[in-house]
Amino acid sequence: MEVAGLRLRRVMRWRYLGLALILVVSCAFHLSIIHQPDDLMVDEVYYVNDARGIVSGEGELRAEHPPLGQLLIASGISLFGDNTFGWRFFSMIFGLAGILCFYLICARLGMNERACLITTFFLAFENLTFVQASIAMLDVFNVTFILAAFWLYLRRSYAVSGVAICLATLVKLTGALALPVIAVHWLLTRRDRPVFFGLSMASAPLWFFTTIPFLDALIVGYPTNPLSRSTEILSVSATITFSRYSNIFASRPWDWVLTPDVMPYYWDPHYVAVVSFSIGALIIPAMVYMAFLASRQHPVGLFSTLWFTSTYLVWIPASIITDRMSYIFYFYPTVGAVCLAIGLALSQIMDKGRADDNLVRGRVILAGCWCYLAFHLAVLILLTPLFGFWVSLEATAATT
Template sequence: MAPLCPAGGGVTRGRTVGPAARLDPEPPLAHKPHVSETIRKPWLVALLLAVAAEAIFLVRLSVPHMPVFDEVHYLPAARAMLALSGPANVEHPPLGKELIAIGIALFGDTPFAWRFMSTLAGSATVAGVFALAHLLTGRMRAGLVAAACALLGFTVYVQARIAMLDTFMVAFLTWAIVVLGWSMRRRGRSAWIAGAVLLGLATACKWAAAPYVAFAAAAFVHLKREDARRWSDLRIVPALALLGGVSVLTYFATFLPAFFYAQDAVTLKSLLPLQWDMYLRQRQVLPHHTYQSPWWTWPLLLRPIWYLYEPADGAQRGILLIGNPVVMYGGLAAVAALYHGWVKTGAARLLAPALLFTLAVAQFAVIPKSLGFYYYFYPASVFLCVAIAVAFDRWRARPWDEAFLLAAFALTLYFLPVLSGQALTDAGAFRRWTWFPGWV
């Protein structure tokens, strides 16, 4: 397999040269590569990162031995999917529940089984963050910084250890972006089609991924018009047709098990009306929830969510979904710096992670849902990790990136008891981690 960012391409004064054009019009910065940057097999590093992340996510995965937060909705739906008994949790597409069901089929109906497939999705997300940062910069160090931020950012860790749909959606979405970006530098339609398949799979987990199909289409048209040598064997109209057609077909293919339900089985005739019913359910007005929050509060960490805070497995335990303040606030500074750098240079590689973050948050300003929750911020929190790595790489901020990761690691150790559901001293122990009233 070729490197994620192939050698041999470059630009001079905005003129693209070589067989592998860079993403941006700025000339490559002259520097002596670090030895790690010369590694020719970044896919192997991505694989090792995924294995390491998986080992971390699996530790004490069965604790607590009870459904946590939205597992109470998705576990019954996964069991129904496994038994093909009939529809459940019909407001969401089926793929995430099918993946949870695979875990149950492999290991039995146990807490470990409920969450196992989520650990794989979380590990894939860490590897995908590495791949995306490496793709944008061509440097191993940036990829490793991004992966470390993902591991230390809290959100990937918590989501990888709970059976929720968002975990799967983000894994497919991250790799869709990587593959579509990589396809720009490779002839052949296979990578473009693979990216479209991954977008369809992400949408089949949760509809929140659907806008990224439009984002990908818009980015393709802009970059292709800017330089026709990008995606050299794809023309605009056929490429958009492939992107939309393949992603939609992939999405509908995930409904196949529903055709075999014992009751209320889906048919070709009912498949499209089912989508309208799902849409209406998404728009329904729901009662007030303790942890609801508007979209603009998520980047500011104003209202995280306690997935669990109660006695479980013989002790008081808590699981708090919150972003690592170092990574989240540092990520906001990185996004601002990348926008500033893009305005000055026009470099698309600086704009890409900043824009991904912005779109991931801003779409919830227009999505017609009556309630919002901090876990909707999960995709944006992942893109922040890429933004941090690209910003450090752009300004050659060594050893500040190491100091940044050390600070993030220190906070990870501090918050770990309420990220992993460890036994706490008493019911009032939450006060140690609730720095602000909105964190209670």
């Protein structure tokens, strides 16, 4: 008993216990619904069928995207079969890896342990983040590589960060949006090892053009011309405009924040692409606060503002100039920046509540913060098939 008690105390004092709990719960949530639906939904129709072709040796290149995402989905099918688990396995794994990278980003930005956990909790149980990691689409691979690039940069592993940017771009070209965040942040805050940093960042496009022919060869059996392939991807993407096509679920970038709408992925069980209300309602005030902190040279404020600017604000002029059709899930790479802002703000409020000389008022502040965290989790459960899973579980228990 004494040995068991000692081990328990060691576990309770483990620095990463909170992070481990978040990852375990998130993994359990994903596994509980990974087979729902037992059918292809939304863009899985394209990417799973692409992956099936790759596995059967009859793969074709998707003109609008680089090949890495499809190859990852194909790897899941090769390992676990042509079923829901095989389709979505690597999406789940990358989603969990993204949560880990995000926690490490928070720590590298100087946030204390409590703030890191609160901020990571917000991201891990945010609806759009959770849903994209639950289905076989490309975005979760792209975002996780971006998060890895940010963390590696913050720990000054510049060369490997450049590789991570390349990998993000080999999934979707929007992975290149990580580069301005890192470059401007380095210019404003570091300026160390300029030659090494410059070469490391320049290696990202170099690795891209070097690697894409061989990844394409895994699909079609021969290497492609990287310049022609990149031109094709950009050209096809440029043709997908609001004036040329009609889609009732398409939306402009400003709509994602000002008038967000729900984009259904599947009706029963229900999967929807929408930022959790507990996050979406606070985007504007949270980012105004980050901009204020950035003006005071606060590390979290600066990084969050640059992240938000490069992955979201650039879409506004791009949409106006190019008329490119866009969807609410394009906001997914930006969710981390907003969670960073809200997590920091809430942790600061909780710190003030603990330090308040008025005991009652301090407890009320803390209770309000904990209620908001509970509300955030409840929103996820209600917006996803998790709600149906727990209801059916309780119904089964009641009849036995």
